Amino acid sequence: MQRGREQLGICEFEESESSYGAGDALGCRAAAYFSCASEDCGNIILCETHNETCPACGLTFCSSPNARLHDCFYVHQTEGQCENSLIAPLLAQLEQKLALPSQEALREFIKSDGDGFGNPLPKEVPADFALAALCLTGRIENIPFSARFEQENAQRQRRTARQREARACHRLGLNITATRARYNRVGLYKRSTVLIASGALITCAFSGSPHYAQQSELLRLIGIHKQEDYVRDRLSALENARPQLYNLLLKRAESIAQRDSGKADTLESALFS
Ligand SMILES: [Zn+2]
Ligand SMILES: [Zn+2]
Numbered sequence: 001m002q003r004g005r006e007q008l009g010i011c012e013f014e015e016s017e018s019s020y021g022a023g024d025a026l027g028c029r030a031a032a033y034f035s036c037a038s039e040d041c042g043n044i045i046l047c048e049t050h051n052e053t054c055p056a057c058g059l060t061f062c063s064s065p066n067a068r069l070h071d072c073f074y075v076h077q078t079e080g081q082c083e084n085s086l087i088a089p090l091l092a093q094l095e096q097k098l099a100l101p102s103q104e105a106l107r108e109f110i111k112s113d114g115d116g117f118g119n120p121l122p123k124e125v126p127a128d129f130a131l132a133a134l135c136l137t138g139r140i141e142n143i144p145f146s147a148r149f150e151q152e153n154a155q156r157q158r159r160t161a162r163q164r165e166a167r168a169c170h171r172l173g174l175n176i177t178a179t180r181a182r183y184n185r186v187g188l189y190k191r192s193t194v195l196i197a198s199g200a201l202i203t204c205a206f207s208g209s210p211h212y213a214q215q216s217e218l219l220r221l222i223g224i225h226k227q228e229d230y231v232r233d234r235l236s237a238l239e240n241a242r243p244q245l246y247n248l249l250l251k252r253a254e255s256i257a258q259r260d261s262g263k264a265d266t267l268e269s270a271l272f273s
């Protein structure tokens with residue numbers, strides 16, 4: 001891919017406030033070579049780390065190593081802004097599958113009553129899962145360029161810790177046991193992990209309990225065939241190993257849940273029915 005190497009200025013990307021503490025948003029200020037294609041963004045200019053190119057249309061957008069949270073790439077993909085949106089066909093297939101009589105219970109949960117108060121599940125849940133499916137099948141880069149540095153850093157730290165432990169075992173004449181933590185199996189820097197955790201947290205925040213069975217079935221219909229504890233594993237791995245990111249996802253999930261559960265508000269239905 002030939003991308004411009006002409007420096008445009010300094011990177012204007014700001015991480016969301018909560019990742020640094022309230023009122024402390026920092027601009028990145030590294031050398032910038034790209035500009036964001038989103039109309040809502042104000043076309044800020046971006047460094048090597050804070051950009052992502054849409055594989056469907058080739059436009060470049062803001063992207064953060066912390067997550068696919070509010071960045072323009074994520075919004076472009078999940079909110080139908082891409083004219084070649086990659087998730088649209090997956091969501092259309094999901095609609096068809098949900099229309100089957102055998103899916104009545106899941107259809108009800110997703111389309112008309114995700115919270116027990118007659119509100120549909122927030123659309124971010126299927127959108128996040130559909131995007132995760134594309135990452136898992138290689139249609140979208142599963143480890144975003146912007147997360148690679150962070151991933152390498154974490155791997156280096158874990159390797160150093162393991163080596164230190166192995167030397168200590170050796171000195172003490174102990175067997176070196178495999179001490180890799182359970183979450184090392186989970187791709188903590190994979191976009192699919194973050195997206196699945198995000199969908200799971202929104203489901204839980206919205207419906208008041210995890211509903212793992214429904215989530216597994218929804219993932220299966222979208223094309224992600226995994227064991228039943230797949231979602232739970234990803235959530236607990238992220239919570240343990242990347243608590244800051246987990247908290248960002250949780251805050252986002254809570255605000256989405258709040259937004260959508262307001263719809264059946266009695267005042268509102270009285271005013272608009
Ligand atoms: Zn930057
Ligand atoms: Zn696009």
Ligand SMILES: [Zn+2]
Pocket residue numbers: 036037038041044061062071072
């Ligand atoms: Zn942007």
